[in-house]
Amino acid sequence: NGILKREQAKELLMCFWLKCCEGDESQNLTLGGSDENELTLVCLAVTTELKLWQPSVSVRINEKTTDRVWKSITELVKIGIGMPALFNDKAITASLRNLGISEADAENYGIVGCYEANPSGNAYGTTAAGGSFWLHDILLEFLGDEKGYVNFSEFYSAFLEFFKTKYETDILHGFRKNWDRIKRDCVSPFQGLCFRDCLKTGLAAENGGCKYTMFGINILGIGTLIDSIYCIKKLVFEEKFCSYQYMVSQVKENFPDEEFFLRCRGYEGKFGTDSEETNVLAHELSLFIADLVDNGKIADGVIPYA
Secondary structure (H helix, E strand, O other): OOOOOHHHHHHHHHHHHHHHOOOOOOOEEEEEHHHOOHHHHHHHHHHHHHOOOOOEEEEEEOOOOOHHHHHHHHHHHHOOOOOOEEEEHHHHHHHHHHOOOOHHHHHOEEEEOOOEEEEOOOEEEOHHHHEEEEHHHHHHHHHOOOOOOOOHHHHHHHHHHHHHHHHHHHHHHHHHHHHHHHHHHOOOHHHHOOOHHHHHHOOOHHHOOOOEEEEEEEEEOHHHHHHHHHHHHHHHHHOOOOOHHHHHHHHHOOOOOHHHHHHHHOOOOOOOOOOHHHHHHHHHHHHHHHHHHHHOOOOOOEEEEO
16 A cells, blocks of 8 residues: 555564564464565565574465575575475375365465374464374384394385384374363463454364364484394395394394494485485375374364374
8 A cells, every 4th residue: 555665664573573583482474375565575585584483484485486585595595594384385285184174274275383284263273282292202112022034025014013002002192192181271362362253153273172282293313223223134135235133132222333334324315315215204194194193183173194
């Protein structure tokens, strides 16, 4: 409407950025998507100039993202403060629809916390506060049985079965206990005022007042898990460089054999190098873990997602 000049808008936004730094971390601002406009560019410019740690700026990317926005993104990336985070609209909206979220709500998502996509305005997301687990810890526990395996297929199948049982009987139980604690001890009536559906239902977000209740699960160490399984596959089962028992003993004793340690650490083709073998492992393990999370019931109406 011409009420503000661009520099006046920038100054107001800069004041808001500074105010965000007085609060908690992971206050996420989502830009782009189908709503890219002049304000998107101003927000990116403010983040680039101030170089502050809050708000965490995320940008939704799709085939309609314009060159001028890409230019602003690259200028921000170059300064090295870890922003903006980029999110693939096509992949994320499809994932949200797969969780039972309507197409309209999936298209209208924002990022909460570090990276969790939530339908804006009508979804309660617990972000990573819902629960965490470390993939390499599960592998270490599996290696503790010191069994022998004839080939990699047998080893891999046994690990996946162990992982499935561990998740369903132990990890998932912990998540359910955590959700019960959130419902009991963390109810925030004030937060409910920020959700349209809570105003309609008269219920707090933690008590099911929102249209969607999202339980964010923080899964750590996918690269470490892939590289570990890859090294076991190559050194134990294909090259026969060492026995399975020797590999396990080295892991449990923190690699006293330095030569062996360096061989494991420097093995070519690890995750992130576009190696076909580790790409396949990444694909298989990611889908396996996603299925466990998606099918693991937390409570009635609660949607687990990673």
